[in-house]
Amino acid sequence: MTEITVFIVEDDPMVLDVNKSFLEKIGGFRLIGEAMDGHSAYSQIKLLEPKLVLLDMYLPDLSGLELLIKLRFERIPIDVIMITAARDAKTIQEIKRLGAVDYLVKPFRFDRFQKALLDYRKNRKNIVGLESMKQEDIDAWIGSIEGGAELPKGLNEITMKQVLTGLVELEHSVTAEQLALQVGMARVTVRKYLDFLANIAKVEIELKYGNVGRPTKYYSLL
Structure with a gap:
């Protein structure tokens, strides 16, 4: 390393x-x-x-x-x-x-x-350099997140693991809607977890602009 x-x-x-x-x-x-x-x-x-x-x-x-x-x-x-x-x-x-x-x-x-x-x-x-992550890798990384930042009210560890697992499985930047379909959750729920991870610098947000309207947020693991 x-x-x-x-x-x-x-x-x-x-x-x-x-x-x-x-x-x-x-x-x-x-x-x-x-x-x-x-x-x-x-x-x-x-x-x-x-x-x-x-x-x-x-x-x-x-x-x-x-x-x-x-x-x-x-x-x-x-x-x-x-x-x-x-x-x-x-x-x-x-x-x-x-x-x-x-x-x-x-x-x-x-x-x-x-x-x-x-x-x-x-x-x-636990996470840097891994092309994919096993459950124990994600659990270890979640432990480092929880050791540094308390989950806000309304967020829980089990759902956090599901969101992270979904990000790893897709292996590319995704929108909240795409990840919601992957993990079988509501888009608004997934977005809350993604924005929290972005706030503590564990997930990167990229804005992609279309022809019209607001830019779309794409999320990926750092």
Whole structure:
């Protein structure tokens, strides 16, 4: 498996150096950029397209949460590990809903940092590079989703697995209507699950334009 590219967002130079030194000790990861403010981070992340972003919550211009929301809104396909001193339950819950794969509370030791990255690499390996997925592959991937983002009210694990299985079986980008026919569900139900997966950067949305009317959304696994 190729190295996982990493981008670090941290406004404290000392903490930034610590995070970089921690990262260097773990094989399989490569730092490709860093930023000390949200706007610079945003532009560089779009340009460099890292696989993983280590994101601090408190930045001088906008919060890490605001940056994460912006990245998710634009469907930028990255995974995020939050690094922050914030401990309040509301903030942590919001970050989980936005699909952060882990949450490191400052100050943390190397062993916890290492666990976060190794767990991420293991979960990523469950899906990246597979031409098709067995049920156990999907179950493992679902576990990584549930570990990073709580399913919203109205969504459940069983239906999520059916939607993912349908995406794998079709092996190409599909509309919500096409996938609904594949899995035997209502189109509106399937769309809810697809949009959730897109919001946490597990599914990519492509807009295809016809001769008239609105563009059609096509969904595919990242």
